Each structure stands twice: as structure tokens, then as C-alpha cells.
Amino acid sequence: MKFGVVVFPGSNCDHDAYHVLKHVLGARVEYIWHKDTTLRLFDVIVLPGGFSYGDYLRAGAVARFAPIMPEIMHFAEKGGKVIGICNGFQILMEAGLLPGALIPNDHMRFRCQEVYLKVTNNATAFTRVYDAGQVIKMPIAHYCGQYFAEDDILKQLQDQERIAFQYCDSKGEINAAANPNGSKLNIAGILNEEKNVLGMMPHPERAAESILDSEDGLGIFKSLLGSD
């Protein structure tokens, strides 16, 4: 099991993801430079958080045309596992690997805080170590994290069990008060139809050591490590 963490100009959670995988979990991990045009052999690709290309135009809109991206799209289309965190989620959305769009938070403020998430689908390669409906805690740090999709797409996401995580309160209640950015259906993370691509706004790599208050994010990487 080998992980690859893509480094774009402006990525700033690449080292965090690398650190958690290598030093906390002892996994094999390498960086992937955005200008590479061939992909070495990986089992999981991480698109990390940050502000790739300064978030110019729209968050993720320029990174999605980086030289490495056709290879990553191809990897995903063949069934390779890809996880996009925060800016990585925005890139996946712009690349069309996940439906919908991430628009500025409804209150127009950058939110950096811990949130509670409900594990809405624990039957995926990314979430298998969690219990169904488990409430986990990890931070968000974004300005452009309001998930938007038309109603028919939202229904499809629900019907196909493609909502991985939803913002909730500490008791697991999904309500407006627990929604930090105005996302439709309190969506914090979604999957593609084949469920080999996950995009999420919260940062599991920032909640992976006890000194950081929460280790709940480790479950995602552990799930992947245990997956086929």
C-alpha cells in the first residue's frame, strides 16, 4: 500500500498528510510534483489542502489543469483511490470527478474551527473503520466550502449513499446550527459513483495525533491502509 501526496504551488497541508501517513501510521508515502506527467505506482493519491495557484479564478480551477492531473484523472477512472481534502476537494470538483461546486461560505468569513461530523456512509474504503453514524471531530479551515448542487444531484447523492460525512452537533444531530458554511444537506464530504474518490472539506490529517486534541481523522487513513 503506497500513498502519493500531490504538491501544487500553494499546497500547505501536503506535509501534514505526508507526516501522518509516514510518521504516525508508518505507511509508504511519496510526494508527487504537480509538473510530473507520469504517475509512479501508487494505491492512493492524496490531493492536499492549501491554496493551489493562490485560488486564482476559483479555488481549484487552475490546479485542475496541472500537468499531473490527466494522470490522476486516469488513475481515478481506472478505480484508483483518490482523496481530496479541502483545496483537494475543490480541485476534484473543478476536475469533474465529483459533482457540484464549492462556493464561498454563506456568511463570507473564513472559518477555522473544530466541527463534528457524522459518518453517513461507513461502507467505503475511506470510512470502514468507523461505525455507521459515528460522530467524529476534526477541524475545518476554509472560506470556500459551501457545498452546492442542484436538487436532482443531491437526491442522487442520497439515493446512491454517496454522502460520506455531514456536519452535525456533538450528539450527531444534523441541523442548521451545526452547519459551518451553508452547505446543502450539511454535506462535508462526498464520493463518486464508484466510491473510489472522496472529497471532503474537513482536515483528517489535522486530527491524527492526541496532542492535536482529536485522533478521529486517523480512521480515514487506517481505513485506506486496511483496504484491498
Next chain:
Amino acid sequence: MWLAKIVVTYKKGILDPEAKTIQHALVTLGYQNIEGLETGKYFEVRLKSDLKRNQAEKLIYEICDRVLSNPVIQKYSVELVEAE
């Protein structure tokens, strides 16, 4: 030279919190007659003059659809003019 003037705005129904904030500020300042306000992004793209108009148009629409706008949430308008 061809000059394309492109304006990208949010589609109807997409929350534009920046516009809402500006509108609220204007009303607070006493501009009571404002009924609505939208924000957007403006681009000027210059193209080589040896392109025919239909070629220039095709190129601009392709750029708008593929890069300058996100069709999930945005719409755009284009004005293509001949310029010095």
C-alpha cells in the same frame, strides 16, 4: 486584434453572499432604491487579428466553458469587438 469582454456571474438561485453584503451596506448608507445587486468577474481576452470572427467566437466560448466559468454555478456573457 479581437478583444473579448467577458463577464462571469453566478446563476440565478446561487447564493452570492458578497453581493448580499454589498447590497445591505448600500441600503444601510441610505440608498433605499436598490432592488438587487450581483457581483461577477470581468475578463478582457485579446486574440490575434488573423482569426475570422467565427473562429474567435468559437475560441472564446470554449475558454469560457472550460476555464473562465464553472457551469455548475456560473453563467457568462461575451462581447467580441475589433480593437486597435
